[in-house]
Amino acid sequence: MTPDAHDAFVRAGFSRRDFLKTSGVLVVTFGAASVLPSAGAQGPFGTQPSHIDPRRLDSWIAVGADGRITAYTGKCDLGQGMLTAQTQLVAEELSVPTRAVTIVQCDTNVCPDQGTTSGSQSTPTNFNDRNLAQAAATAREALATMAATRLGVPREQLDIDSGVIAVKGSGSKRLTYGELVAGKSFNLDLDPQAKRKPAREWKVLGTPVPRLDMADMVTGTFEFVHNVHVPGMVHGAVVRPPAPGAALTSLDESSLTGLPGVIKVVTRKNFVGVVAEKPWQARQAASKLRVVWSNGSGLPSQADFYDHMRKQPSRDVFIVNSKDVDERLSKAASVIKATYLHPFQMHGSMGTSCAVADVQGNKATVWSPTQSAYPTRSGVALLLGVPTDNVRVVFVRGAGCYGINGADTVSYDAALLSQAVGKPVRVQLSRQDEMAWENYGFPYVIDQRVGLGADGNIVTWDCEAWYASMGGRPGTNTPGNVITGMLAGFSPAAFTPRSAADPASRFNNGSNAAPSYVVGRVGTAAGGAGVVASERVLAHTIASPFFTGPLRSPSRLQNTFAHECLLDEIAAQVKVDPVTYRLRHVSDPRLKTVISEAARAASWQARPSPKPGAARTGVASGRGMACVVYEGDNGYVAIVAEVEVNTGTGKVVAKRLFVAQDCGPVSNPDGMRNQLEGGALQGLSRALGEEVTWDQAKVTSIDWRTYHSLTLGDEMPSVQSVLIDRHDVEATGAGETAITVIAAAVGNAIFDATGVRIRQIPFTPERVKMALASV
């Protein structure tokens, strides 16, 4: 969508019907959701019934009288390139140039409900044989059938190119898409028989189409949600409590006397906000408003937090349990044990979260950067006490979120404040409000015991993890899963301790709780990637003192850090090259391939770690590998990291990274490389410096001085990526693969360089120095 079209779309709102009628000319009246009669379709993700029926072709694809294609999707571009990739998909299936396609993303008035854009699920969901891909293929075949009838020839005699359907060998017998459809709807169901174009015939998909939004971003004209201006809009700012558990005691509105522009102080239970004419006035008012809060509930000591985690009541689940692990451990030739620790980390988006809401009576429109348009629609409805059908959520991109940052909570903030003043309200959080209250990535304690046979191979793997959780994505009915909802009186999802039952019906490694080296047998089926049949994986969830939620590669990164470092420890103990040792314990051929390809790209020399002459003085260098089958079935990746450790300062610098990845057919190789590079380096920043800190009462990581991200000035490694483009398998996600393995690879490289194993993230200079000194 061009910025101007997008702008008009966002600012004015439009009904789907009008859009179709005028074929790309965006006209309609401004206002809250104008809802079409419900088609009665159940949302596919357990969300509220939507008036957009995902079984109907018209819910996905419209062809204008001018032949332009508009596609409606429930998967949005968060900066990962999904706009460009989905445009390629539709252009490919309909044989039109990308410029003939407009994608409308995640507007609950016009787009089908596809749940949340998360978990590397957009590619598997929309790029295989379902949903958007199936819709585009259905539309192409429907157009071809219409043309065959009109031209009086069988379908097989037709060629389709650039939106024109022509009889083979005849220049004159032809019809354009626009002539065929003339702006009318298809009135068809999605057709499972409508086949996708085979990858070998792709002309648009599979090619490095440049990002459609790149020039606008680089020239500062791209519209973020932060730039949305609605007529009559005023500005809100929130006043968060000083500490978790603090409740509103009183506030003194006279503290704002004389401040210009203040419209209203708004409270609802413990939610406090102010609304003013101008954004700076709102910010000033929020900082000057005198609010008395009760003491917070107090926080467990950070220094002892990992021990604290083990002692809490927990909700337990076995991922896998072959019930012979204790016996095998007792009979093993040797047993290796280690504990790995991972802190709370934050999304730390570049921009603080922002949303605009316009609540008029019992109707509301929210321009939101949420990953979850439909769930946010339900959450806003609950919060405001209005019918869900009266709420329209329009996705407008925010700063990269990497999971649930403040996008949902600020959408609630804007809705509450707009409802209180009856005007459109824009809210952008302060840096402290974003950082102190976002839903952090989970902290983990992971104990592992691995039994080895006399031949040095693994005979049993025992893994027991504790992680802390509170809240998360609000879904349709739990707005208390984020701070605003809780302050306004909703509770986070209840936490109920429970002992572990036997593993569920099938092996589910969605959190990568089980390492790649076990068979993953549940019942009669083995779903793992490895050869170790004696296996036990137990996960304990405990209540977190802070909100938590998905942070890019949630749990998968933490678990993989522990598994892949321990595998390296074992290989070192038995003095086998860690790549060789991995291959010995992997059964999955695709995982084997990425391991071998990453090693090949890195010119990996087979030898045990640490390297001969590993140094604890001067600058030591080493290499490490890690790999994973992301979520157990959603992408294969292996990485080699080459690092330097300054043993004097403790500073670790990654010099070169080599990543091999197999995510099935590649939609856009440059887009995939961009994701892969960004994921690897974001993971590097998390591995080397990022950790949420707190004192007895409150979070103390509240800005970029107190939460340590790598900057553009830090030395960064080169990243060489090997894309294994397979056409015989389904497309899987590619956004969270590299980030899942980088921490382990760096930890393994530090060990290779120095002979010192560090089992706690982040690898800060202080921690590295302490580890070097302790051996």
Added chain:
Amino acid sequence: MSSITLIVNRQRHTIDVDPTTPLLYILSDDLRLRGPKFGCGLGQCGSCTVLSGGRAIRSCITPVSAVDGAEITTLEGLGTAEHPHPIQKAFIEEQAAQCGFCLSGVILTAKSFLDQNPKATDAELRQAMSTVLCRCFTHVRMLRAIARYRQEV
């Protein structure tokens, strides 16, 4: 309130405003510019960067009174999609962005520094970029784009 004059992207604006208001708020709210963005409000991340007389400043911590009469250039004032500035062209050619929220900081900080220090060493350039963040970590491409621009300075 004070009357403040700003020349933004070659256009003169006179506004009546609380003189303590940070420049960013004027640019993004009053003038509706999209280039400079609120990232932290603390001058720590770079998102709000604009050029004032060719020098990169953090508009989120610059009171508008401090730039009264100054010539301000934002990211959109540098070039357009049709006619991008050479450094913007380099970013487009390298596809050096993901979410794009950080670009004012990355592009304008690098441009300002390299224009004034064309013979800077890599270490000096790194130092200049050490107050700029990109949380998507598009660093590899951005540094390539900056290097490409540097060759042309």
